[in-house]
Amino acid sequence: MIVEHLELVDFRNYRKERFELTDGTTVVLGNNGHGKTNLAEALAYLATLSSFRGVSNEAMIRHEAETAVIRATVLHPDGRRSNVDAELSRGAPGRVQVNRQRLRRARDLLGTIRVTVFSPDDLGIVKGSPGERRRYVDDALVALSAKYDAVRLDVDRAVRQRNRLLKQMAGRMDGDDAVTLDVWDARLADAGERFGEARAALIGRLAPIVQEAYGDLAGPTSVGLSYEPPWRTQGLAAALAVARTADVRLRASTVGPHRDDIELSIGSLPARSQASQGEQRTLALALRLGTHRLVSEQEDSAPVLVLDDVLSELDASRAAALLRHLPVGQIIITTAGAIPDAVEPHRIIRITDGAQV
Ligand SMILES: Nc1ncnc2c1ncn2[C@@H]1O[C@H](COP(=O)(O)OP(=O)(O)O)[C@@H](O)[C@H]1O
Ligand SMILES: [Mg+2]
Known part of the structure; x- marks a missing residue:
């Protein structure tokens, strides 16, 4: 499965930002506190309808905003595409649309998008x-x-x-x-x-x-x-x-x-x-x-894999071993440092203060 693009509106420190993603490896670069984990969190939200940081939906809505929106286009292994639109509101259950059809319950989204996140908190x-x-x-x-x-x-x-x-x-x-x-x-x-x-x-x-x-x-x-x-x-x-x-x-x-x-x-x-x-x-x-x-x-297809700031924590040989043993698929790697040697990115996204530069 591949997430072709991801759009965030009032999510954490993002106002309105659209990320073009790719099959293969995307590296997200940015200094600490600028929004790398927030991006990973938004993507993972579509898979679980919750934050992998274990916080409430409310914490993910940008301060001062009433609702946050996460939109994505997903290409499934069978060639189908889904347009997913998830809305997070303060004090109300989230709403989800798939291909412009409102799901009766947001939880019906589960299983549509699969994401694995590796995080230092693991x-x-x-x-x-x-x-x-x-x-x-x-x-x-x-x-x-x-x-x-x-x-x-x-x-x-x-x-x-x-x-x-x-x-x-x-x-x-x-x-x-x-x-x-x-x-x-x-x-x-x-x-x-x-x-x-x-x-x-x-x-x-x-x-x-x-x-x-x-x-x-x-x-x-x-x-x-x-x-x-x-x-x-x-x-x-x-x-x-x-x-x-x-x-x-x-x-x-x-x-x-x-x-x-x-x-x-x-x-x-x-x-x-x-x-x-x-x-x-x-x-x-x-x-x-x-x-x-x-x-x-x-599933006969790899979930989107997010390595949020984990490679920098590993010594070079272990980082290389991890990369060598990942199933092929879409991989998103975030780092505040340099692009690790073992990584050959297909795309590089640079983030400063919740915006691409
Ligand atoms: N609900 C929110 N509204 C606005 N900004 C937020 C919100 N939650 C977190 N932030 C901001 O997001 C930034 C942290 O982003 P994060 O993705 O964790 O950084 P990193 O790039 O280090 O992974 C901090 O500046 C924090 O103030
Ligand atoms: Mg982070």
């Missing part, structure tokens, strides 16, 4: 909290199959409603509360089981691919991914029943997909606490490369 997948690992896996799940977006929302909703009730109960349970809690438990158990099943299946597919990607970047090393929350053996309905007394006391849902972790290991040691920073960074790259390869294989 180190957080390895070093950060369980939430960052969940987000990595869940985003991959949705990238591979958009229907899991709805399951993820069902889980979130059930957890929120269950937690709201637990707060209202203020540590005490009467008969009515128990009945309502039964309802939320059933919803959480249903959506949670489906989501846990999907996560486990994905981890099973990813593990050998991430292992291979790590080897491509750093030579043969055993790396592991595992997802084995105790509730999966017991069943979530049973686990929620066991946790109920504690949940009432703590006024929060302590068991379920929203609390799980994905264990990562390098050479059979936990990567989060035992690996060196270099190994952690390589594992983060291998995780991204892994999902990129999985989606490329499944």
Whole structure:
């Protein structure tokens, strides 16, 4: 898939800017703080309808503007073109048009455009909290199959409603509360089981691919991914029943997909606490490369790949290894420094203060 052009209106520090992109490699040059990551974020928004920086839509609208617009023309592998028009508003859900047809729900866009972003923040997948690992896996799940977006929302909703009730109960349970809690438990158990099943299946597919990607970047090393929350053996309905007394006391849902972790290991040691920073960074790259390869294989076409400021962080040999092992397709590389030696750009875009120069 190729994004042929990208237009931003009142997005972050861009007023109105149209970028002509190309198959092959585009390098985006600009000093820090001038809009390189913003450009990557806009492109990735079309794939996920959210910011890869984990902020609200509102944060992406230019200060002083009411709405932001991201437009793109996408050339699909079968030769079809889609014109996508996404609008972000303050305090209202986003709106999306494809080929001038308004989508009933913005989420129906998912699956139309696929983007993989590599970012220095990816180190957080390895070093950060369980939430960052969940987000990595869940985003991959949705990238591979958009229907899991709805399951993820069902889980979130059930957890929120269950937690709201637990707060209202203020540590005490009467008969009515128990009945309502039964309802939320059933919803959480249903959506949670489906989501846990999907996560486990994905981890099973990813593990050998991430292992291979790590080897491509750093030579043969055993790396592991595992997802084995105790509730999966017991069943979530049973686990929620066991946790109920504690949940009432703590006024929060302590068991379920929203609390799980994905264990990562390098050479059979936990990567989060035992690996060196270099190994952690390589594992983060291998995780991204892994999902990129999985989606490329499944779709028989590579997602647009964005390397946002990551090459400058790697030593020359690792940067070259990464570039050598990327599936062919459209690649956008941003950097504040010089164009890395191993890169042969087809196009160069220079950005200053939210404008091309
Ligand atoms: N909502 C917004 N409205 C206007 N400017 C913004 C907004 N959000 C971020 N910016 C500006 O964008 C710039 C950072 O852009 P960014 O793409 O992160 O830079 P870099 O080129 O270093 O990747 C900062 O100057 C910041 O003030
Ligand atoms: Mg940046």
